Amino acid sequence: MPPSNDFPTGNGQPKQNDGKRPNDGPPDLDQMWRDFTGRIGRLFGSKGGPGGFKPDSRGTGIGIAIITCVLLLIWVLSGYFVVPDGQVAVVTTFGKMDRTVTPGVNWHWPYPAQSFELVNISETKTLDVGSRKATPEGSMLTMDQDIVGVELSVQYKIKDPIAWLYNNSESEATIRQSAETALRETVGRNTMDVVLFGGREKLTNDITTELQQMADRYKLGVQIQGVTVQGAEPPEQVQDAFNDVIKATEDATRYLNEGKAYAAEALPKAKSDAARQTQDAEAYRTTVVEQAEGDTERFKRVLAEYQKAPAVTRDRMYLETMQQIFTNTTKVMVDSKNGNSLIYLPIDKLLAQSQNNGDGPKGTVTITTPTPSTEAAQPQSQSQTPAQVDMNQALDSQRVRDARARDTRDRESR
Numbered sequence: 001m002p003p004s005n006d007f008p009t010g011n012g013q014p015k016q017n018d019g020k021r022p023n024d025g026p027p028d029l030d031q032m033w034r035d036f037t038g039r040i041g042r043l044f045g046s047k048g049g050p051g052g053f054k055p056d057s058r059g060t061g062i063g064i065a066i067i068t069c070v071l072l073l074i075w076v077l078s079g080y081f082v083v084p085d086g087q088v089a090v091v092t093t094f095g096k097m098d099r100t101v102t103p104g105v106n107w108h109w110p111y112p113a114q115s116f117e118l119v120n121i122s123e124t125k126t127l128d129v130g131s132r133k134a135t136p137e138g139s140m141l142t143m144d145q146d147i148v149g150v151e152l153s154v155q156y157k158i159k160d161p162i163a164w165l166y167n168n169s170e171s172e173a174t175i176r177q178s179a180e181t182a183l184r185e186t187v188g189r190n191t192m193d194v195v196l197f198g199g200r201e202k203l204t205n206d207i208t209t210e211l212q213q214m215a216d217r218y219k220l221g222v223q224i225q226g227v228t229v230q231g232a233e234p235p236e237q238v239q240d241a242f243n244d245v246i247k248a249t250e251d252a253t254r255y256l257n258e259g260k261a262y263a264a265e266a267l268p269k270a271k272s273d274a275a276r277q278t279q280d281a282e283a284y285r286t287t288v289v290e291q292a293e294g295d296t297e298r299f300k301r302v303l304a305e306y307q308k309a310p311a312v313t314r315d316r317m318y319l320e321t322m323q324q325i326f327t328n329t330t331k332v333m334v335d336s337k338n339g340n341s342l343i344y345l346p347i348d349k350l351l352a353q354s355q356n357n358g359d360g361p362k363g364t365v366t367i368t369t370p371t372p373s374t375e376a377a378q379p380q381s382q383s384q385t386p387a388q389v390d391m392n393q394a395l396d397s398q399r400v401r402d403a404r405a406r407d408t409r410d411r412e413s414r
Contacts, residue, residue, distance in 0.1 A: 079110040086122030119161035129179040146192040151230040163221025182210035
């Protein structure tokens, strides 16, 4: 007799083959269902046998309660959600706005009672408007009746998520149309030169102000961060002429900057030279004044001494003058009538003195002997009266002082 696949169960009933046909064939689906219902019946206290699932009323209630609790728990747990940093969530109850929640873990009543929508309030969004090509669709008219194409970039942030979601059905399209309107209005209030060359900053400020006013009027809930003019070009038919104007403007700006740089370099140097010359002039004035005052004081002292002893003062002045004259000269006066046949001349000292003074050619000494004319003049000078001699000496001294003063002025002027 072949071995049986049936084993006794816990209640004394033979265990079936768990849905498998004899000889390990494919599983029997009907038998598997009967086994499943039997286990469920035993779990909830059924009184049926192996033939089917026959639970009583108490077991049915407990099973339904457990299944309901599990499903309710899953439904409640599905209400948890996470809001990332830099974003907020707008929670709605049956489609009506209820509240906004901050970043972190939050909970709301699961669907269909409540739902939420995330809004990024930290991201700066960019929107391109217009075209730099003066096409029929994108061309604009300036105040001086010229045609120009302007390309604009708008940067904005969402500051009110509720207004952004519910005040307008298509908020981004509204911003685009508002930016284009503000751009055309601002371009129409300015000339072609302002738009193309010198007024970009004023143009962007005006567009930003106008666009923010329109966004507030439409209650878009956005903050305009900035507007950038990407480019502006005239029509292609006159593009070459405008390029020449742009090049000339750039050259003028470059020349102006070079002139400013040269002025910044030359002015400090000129001021320093002027200050140095002023200081030299002040120093020269101080020197001349002090020298003149010293000469005046010296003359007053000499005058006082002269008034006390005229003859002695004249002799002393004459000797001092002759000493100064002969100290700076390299000429040697030799009396040819002297009977001495040997004359000693300190040639080395005379040459050294000549080189130190810098008078005349270096290394030369002039020896002068009295000429007949000077010899003839000597008796005449000897025949002069003492008063005439004193007068001549005074004149000679005056001429020497005048010559020295002229030499001093010539050296200072050089």
